[in-house]
Amino acid sequence: MLDFLKSPVLAVQEFVFLTARTIRNLPVRPHYWRDILMQMDIIGVGSLPIVLLVGFFSGIVMALQMSRALQTYGAVSQTGPIVAITLVREMGPVLTSVVAAGRNAAGIASELGSMKVTEQIDAMRALGTDPIQKLVKPRLIATCVMLPCLTAIADFVGLLGGYFIGISLLNLTSAEYWTGAYRALEYDDVAQGLLKPFIYAIVISMVGCFYGLNTRGGTQGVGLATTQAVVSSIVWIFALNAIITKIFVSF
Amino acid sequence: MPNTDSILRFEKVTVAFGGDPAIEDVSFEIRAGESRVILGAAGSGKTVILKTSVGLLRPDSGRVFLFGQDITEMKEQDQFDLRARVGMLFQESALFDSLNIEENVAYPLLNQKAVNCPEDQVHARVEEALTFVELGHTLEKFPSELSGGMRRRVGIARANVTEPAMVIYDSPTAGLDPITANNIMALIVKERDVRHATTVMVTQRFQDGAIMARYKYDRATETLVAATPGDASIAGLKFLVMKQGRLVFEGTLAEMEQSKDPYISKFVLRN
Known part of the structure; x- marks a missing residue:
């Protein structure tokens, strides 16, 4: 009767095993530093242009929307603090992670999926290399290092977007905007804003690797794995965001 | 107990x-020093045998011994040193797309601990291996x-x-034109006879096996x-x-050609 649950439960079990094995292997040699640096370049530097654009325009939109509501109460000067808190706590981590999921979970799944269907993963194993060490670990480390950095950059660029609206349309002074934004942020906000992308980085890289390594059925299978990786990682990002936010709000 | 000179031994192996x-x-x-040619129609389990031989697939029952060691339940990491003593050509070559030809051929030298090749000798050995297959000029190219x-x-x-x-x-000749397929078979025979390595070849083409059984490499003339x-x-x-999925025949070329079994004789005749 519950046969339909077998497949998803098995997938979750395999995902947990893969993640546990990768984390357990983090300190184990060999460390493929060249692959780690290459992945940091692909994931971090490669995602930078789109993260800059998304961050900047998010800041603009947020400042415009907030200023409208704040005008009602004559509190336009609070635009800086509100943009800062919203960006650092929520929008920065989530938007950057969604962009990274679309770009990197897809990239990882399609690359590993292609390697799987062309027997390159089997060849790697036959040639004495553990695919988890060579393929999964570098992607996990690179994403965990680069995503918080990208988020910090997106936050700053978003604040610049808000500042652009503040001085050009809302008649705020630079001091008013930046002092308000700086004072509004507490250590707790920054911690939350960096912890979230770190956790989402684990999700994005592991989901990409999981679907890539489990690809079956040729090029069609690669396409399916790529789609599944993007959809799953985005759903997980939003679900985890709700849980983490609840935890931070409670304490 | 497996023999000490046993390279590969399957005991009632089932993979599902x-x-x-x-x-x-x-x-x-x-x-x-022995060689085997594994013949069979598509989907008959030939590739599964090869992958099980080096631990890429695990048997559901039975035991597999590689170089006298039982690898049936051996951890993957523990098999790496054994796998370093096996070379494998995959059906579609399985070259790494992101690496050039030199890096592809150097991969086992650099990544197999048991091979223990000094880094300053890697380039020379790669060149030698590529020259052996008459591709010494392709080092910088990509697959x-x-x-x-x-x-x-x-591969x-x-x-x-x-x-x-x-x-x-x-399946070293799968999907290749007859001339290229014969060239590939000549290289396989050359590798076998120059290095005297144990050779296992899976193929659908009986004539590939017949080349292995009828020809040898002559160093003097550098031909078969x-x-x-x-x-x-x-x-x-x-x-x-x-x-x-079942092994239905094991024997020499002559025994195979004389077999009255309809499946085997059809196989021989068809080719």
Whole structure:
């Protein structure tokens, strides 16, 4: 009767095993530093242009929307603090992670999926290399290092977007905007804003690797794995965001 | 107990996918210096045998011994040193797309701990292996820049660069034109006779096996010449025939050609 649950439960079990094995292997040699640096370049530097654009325009939109509501109460000067808190706590981590999921979970799944269907993963194993060490670990480390950095950059660029609206349309002074934004942020906000992308980085890289390594059925299978990786990682990002936010709000 | 000179031994091995056996109750043994040609129709379990031989697939029942060691339940990491003694050519070559030809062939030298090749010797050994397959000029190229036959030859170079004790070829001529296929077979015979490695080849083409059984490499003329019945090159060569996951025949070329079994004789005649 519950046969339909077998497949998803098995997938979750395999995902947990893969993640546990990768984390357990983090300190184990060999460390493929060249692959780690290459992945940091692909994931971090490669995602930078789109993260800059998304961050900047998010800041603009947020400042415009907030200023409208704040005008009602004559509190336009609070635009800086509100943009800062919203960006650092929520929008920065989530938007950057969604962009990274679309770009990197897809990239990882399609690359590993292609390697799987062309027997390159089997060849790697036959040639004495553990695919988890060579393929999964570098992607996990690179994403965990680069995503918080990208988020910090997106936050700053978003604040610049808000500042652009503040001085050009809302008649705020630079001091008013930046002092308000700086004072509004507490250590707790920054911690939350960096912890979230770190956790989402684990999700994005592991989901990409999981679907890539489990690809079956040729090029069609690669396409399916790529789609599944993007959809799953985005759903997980939003679900985890709700849980983490609840935890931070409670304490 | 397996023999000390046993290279590969299957004992009643069954491998199943989703409950359907891909190979069932398969037993055979290959000793040092011997060769096997595994024939069978598509889906008969030939590739599964090869992958199970080096631990890429785990048996559902039965036992697999590689170089005398039981690898049936051995951890993957513990198998790496054993795998370093096996060279493998995959069906579609399985060259790494992101690496150039030199890096592809150097991969086993640099990544197999048991090979222990000093870094300053890697380039020379790669060049030597590629020159052996007449592709010494392709070091800087990427796999996508080579033809199917050339990729297969690079795969042969990668499988042999560490001079392994056993070399496994999975359908080395599949999808190639007859001239290229014959060139590939000539290289396989050359590798076998120059290095005296145990050779296992999976193929659908009987004539590939017949080349291995009838010819030897002559160093003086650097060509293949007809082998005589007493030649060491072909003395230990046997054919295994797979049918729907079961091993239905094991014997010499002559025994295979004389077989009255409809499946085997049809196989021989068709080719």
